Amino acid sequence: MTLKDTQPGMVVRIDALGESALKQRLMTMGLIPGTRVEILNSAPLGDPIAIRLRSYNLAMRRDDAASIQVTQLK
Amino acid sequence: MPAISVALTGNPNTGKSTIFNELTGARQKIGNWPGVTVDKKVGLIEYKGRKISVVDLPGTYSINARSQEEQVVSDYFAENKPDIVVNIIDASNISRNLFLTVQLMENGIPLILNLNMMDEAERHGIKINESKLEEIFGMPVTSTVGRDNKSVKVLLDVFTNTRMANYQPSKIFQEHLDRINQIKASGESQEKIDEEIITARYDFIDKVMNAAVTLNVADKGLTEKLDSYLANGFLALPIMVAMFYLLFQIAFEWVGQPLADLLGAFFEETVAPWAAEVMAAAGVADWMQSLVSDGIIVGVGSVLSFVPLIFTLFLCLSFLDGTGYMARVAFVMDPIMRRVGLTGKGIMPLIMGYGCGVPAIMGARTLDTHKDRMISILITPFLTCSAKVPIIALFAAMFFPDNVANIVFAMYFLGLATAIIMAKVLGETAFKGRESTFLLELPPYRMPDLKTVLLETWEKGKGYLVKAGTIIFAMSVAIWFLSSFNSDGMTDEMSESYLAGIGSATATIFAPQGFDTWEAGAAVVTGVLAKEAVVSTIGILYGADEEAVDTDDAEGTADVLMTTGMATAFTPLSALAFMVFTQLYSPCVTALGTIKKEAQSWKWMAFAFLYTCAVAWVAALLVYQVGRLLGFQ
Ligand SMILES: Nc1nc2c(ncn2[C@@H]2O[C@H](COP(=O)(O)OP(=O)(O)OP(=O)(O)O)[C@@H](O)[C@H]2O)c(=O)[nH]1
Ligand SMILES: [Mg+2]
Numbered sequence: 001m002t003l004k005d006t007q008p009g010m011v012v013r014i015d016a017l018g019e020s021a022l023k024q025r026l027m028t029m030g031l032i033p034g035t036r037v038e039i040l041n042s043a044p045l046g047d048p049i050a051i052r053l054r055s056y057n058l059a060m061r062r063d064d065a066a067s068i069q070v071t072q073l074k
Numbered sequence: 075m076p077a078i079s080v081a082l083t084g085n086p087n088t089g090k091s092t093i094f095n096e097l098t099g100a101r102q103k104i105g106n107w108p109g110v111t112v113d114k115k116v117g118l119i120e121y122k123g124r125k126i127s128v129v130d131l132p133g134t135y136s137i138n139a140r141s142q143e144e145q146v147v148s149d150y151f152a153e154n155k156p157d158i159v160v161n162i163i164d165a166s167n168i169s170r171n172l173f174l175t176v177q178l179m180e181n182g183i184p185l186i187l188n189l190n191m192m193d194e195a196e197r198h199g200i201k202i203n204e205s206k207l208e209e210i211f212g213m214p215v216t217s218t219v220g221r222d223n224k225s226v227k228v229l230l231d232v233f234t235n236t237r238m239a240n241y242q243p244s245k246i247f248q249e250h251l252d253r254i255n256q257i258k259a260s261g262e263s264q265e266k267i268d269e270e271i272i273t274a275r276y277d278f279i280d281k282v283m284n285a286a287v288t289l290n291v292a293d294k295g296l297t298e299k300l301d302s303y304l305a306n307g308f309l310a311l312p313i314m315v316a317m318f319y320l321l322f323q324i325a326f327e328w329v330g331q332p333l334a335d336l337l338g339a340f341f342e343e344t345v346a347p348w349a350a351e352v353m354a355a356a357g358v359a360d361w362m363q364s365l366v367s368d369g370i371i372v373g374v375g376s377v378l379s380f381v382p383l384i385f386t387l388f389l390c391l392s393f394l395d396g397t398g399y400m401a402r403v404a405f406v407m408d409p410i411m412r413r414v415g416l417t418g419k420g421i422m423p424l425i426m427g428y429g430c431g432v433p434a435i436m437g438a439r440t441l442d443t444h445k446d447r448m449i450s451i452l453i454t455p456f457l458t459c460s461a462k463v464p465i466i467a468l469f470a471a472m473f474f475p476d477n478v479a480n481i482v483f484a485m486y487f488l489g490l491a492t493a494i495i496m497a498k499v500l501g502e503t504a505f506k507g508r509e510s511t512f513l514l515e516l517p518p519y520r521m522p523d524l525k526t527v528l529l530e531t532w533e534k535g536k537g538y539l540v541k542a543g544t545i546i547f548a549m550s551v552a553i554w555f556l557s558s559f560n561s562d563g564m565t566d567e568m569s570e571s572y573l574a575g576i577g578s579a580t581a582t583i584f585a586p587q588g589f590d591t592w593e594a595g596a597a598v599v600t601g602v603l604a605k606e607a608v609v610s611t612i613g614i615l616y617g618a619d620e621e622a623v624d625t626d627d628a629e630g631t632a633d634v635l636m637t638t639g640m641a642t643a644f645t646p647l648s649a650l651a652f653m654v655f656t657q658l659y660s661p662c663v664t665a666l667g668t669i670k671k672e673a674q675s676w677k678w679m680a681f682a683f684l685y686t687c688a689v690a691w692v693a694a695l696l697v698y699q700v701g702r703l704l705g706f707q
Pocket of ligand 1: 085086087088089090091092093103104105106107108109110111112131132133134190191192193194218219220221222520523526
């Protein structure tokens with residue numbers, strides 16, 4: 001599963017980041033394999049999404065979230 | 075003793091400018107969203123006989139020079155060696171904040187780690203062992219609450235007493251450095267190396283977190299609850315529209331406009347007759363009396379009377395700015411912005427444009443791609459900056475007295491909608507390129523700091539006052555002169571003056587829009603110098619036959635003008651077309667200069683002037699002609 005396919009309310013763990021133009025920026029923002037991520041809410045039409053990780057909230061588009069492999073924890 | 079140089083650096087929205095302002099007494103802009111500060115700013119203080127220079131830097135997540143703010147910061151550290159670098163860390167969000175800390179230290183920059191937002195960290199039940207942090211990094215650790223002056227002033231003693239040369243990275247950090255050097259020497263591809271370094275930094279941070287920080291398991295709170303309404307799903311859009319509608323209602327109907335009416339009446343009924351009496355008693359020359367009464371008092375007064383409205387508007391916007399809702403506007407608008415090829419992030423500098431286009435154009439620096447930045451710069455002029463507010467307020471009050479808030483809201487909406495449509499057009503013609511992205515930190519909601527809100531309102535409002543006293547004053551004199559003289563000398567017939575000549579030459583192109591009077595043409599021309607001049611020109615030109623007016627029942631500028639030739643020069647429909655045109659046409663000269671500077675090109679500046687005029691002309695044409703087809707007058 002990727003972060004793109006998640007719904008608000010889910011809690012996931014990042015497994016891996018695929019290649020993308022944003023990869024290093026995402027990693028800089030703390031999206032590292034092993035990080036726990038909670039999906040909070042989404043904008044009109046469901047995209048972008050807001051996630052919570054490392055005690056802060058981050059908004060990103062689902063297309064960019066597609067490169068992030070996750071496992072659902074909750 | 076030598077001066078001490080101090081630099082404040084850290085992630086966006088961690089309170090650097092708040093601390094900078096508290097330390098230096100400066101008035102840097104503060105807002106609860108990432109990317110408020112886009113350029114470095116120096117402040118000087120003297121403390122216990124020592125001079126201290128403090129630099130406020132733009133916030134950055136790293137110093138890889140991937141964006142313009144990162145460039146500013148990495149250039150700064152490449153060119154300067156400040157005595158003390160203070161890393162302002164958001165204590166409630168310490169893990170990601172430490173990434174920059176680690177990176178700066180890897181670059182051999184010794185730091186004071188200052189934990190800011192300690193009040194929020196406490197509220198979230200986050201416990202930080204400061205001495206443990208000192209031990210792990212080998213650097214001094216301090217803590218502050220940025221909004222609390224006393225806690226910030228403690229930093230001054232820290233600056234004067236700390237010698238950074240006495241601090242060395244700890245053994246633990248040395249081990250991290252060794253690991254980084256190993257990775258660099260691994261011979262892998264650069265990309266791989268960069269990624270492994272990022273991972274290694276977070277490995278180190280996770281260790282720090284385990285050793286020195288206790289997090290609260292249930293650390294979600296009010297912000298997430300609010301966002302589940304304000305920034306969740308389709309409902310977020312109508313909520314956003316309602317918020318802004320409320321804001322305009324407060325400024326234009328409930329508070330701002332009524333106060334503006336009182337002030338306008340004061341100018342008309344008290345100041346003007348008083349000045350006339352004084353001058354008559356003193357035997358001042360006729361032309362001088364006319365200059366003061368018909369030129370300066372009317373011209374400057376018509377702009378000044380909107381001061382209460384402008385201040386109310388700024389008060390509301392500064393309040394909103396401090397809550398953190400701006401970042402949600404970006405979030406909620408991203409689905410729309412993406413469909414025109416932009417990013418929701420572009421909304422935040424645009425909203426700043428409601429105050430003044432100049433900082434908004436500069437704010438485009440925070441956007442990720444060249445395409446985003448250029449488009450944002452070029453669409454900013456369509457927004458309703460505070461200088462356009464008097465035009466809208468005046469015309470709405472005169473020609474649509476029963477619908478003021480609706481007309482105002484429609485004008486703001488028109489500006490925004492035109493900006494978005496033109497973004498799409500520019501994106502598909504002039505700036506084809508890589509698709510933009512949207513990666514935005516959503517700050518927690520905060521109760522805006524009253525002091526910050528008031529100072530900000532004052533700072534921005536002051537700009538408006540200063541302009542009224544300088545540019546508008548000078549222009550009122552010039553407009554009076556041009557409207558009172560022609561090549562034969564002074565004339566009583568304004569319609570034969572120089573200005574009438576300039577105005578009617580311009581006005582010919584507005585025949586299809588229904589406002590081809592020379593007065594309207596003159597107002598359009600002067601408005602390019604400063605948008606406030608549109609109303610002062612109109613005030614001077616139509617205010618002249620005011621003798622016939624019984625000012626006793628006039629409530630404000632609008633009521634007074636309603637009794638002059640202006641009421642017949644415009645129909646409601648042509649007034650609407652005029653509003654639409656002045657709302658959209660050329661940025662003022664100051665904004666044009668900023669466009670030149672930010673786009674680094676004369677060509678784009680000229681383009682900004684021409685294309686906004688063209689768009690405005692067409693939009694006004696559509697309003698007038700379609701309006702007529704529908705049977706409006
Ligand atoms: N609760 C709390 N809020 C703070 C504190 N310090 C600053 N703030 C608020 O945090 C927000 C961000 O402050 P700024 O000073 O603009 O932050 P900055 O680091 O300069 O941000 P950028 O210029 O975007 O990098 C504002 O809403 C401040 O009022 C603090 O110690 N506690
Ligand atoms: Mg700042």
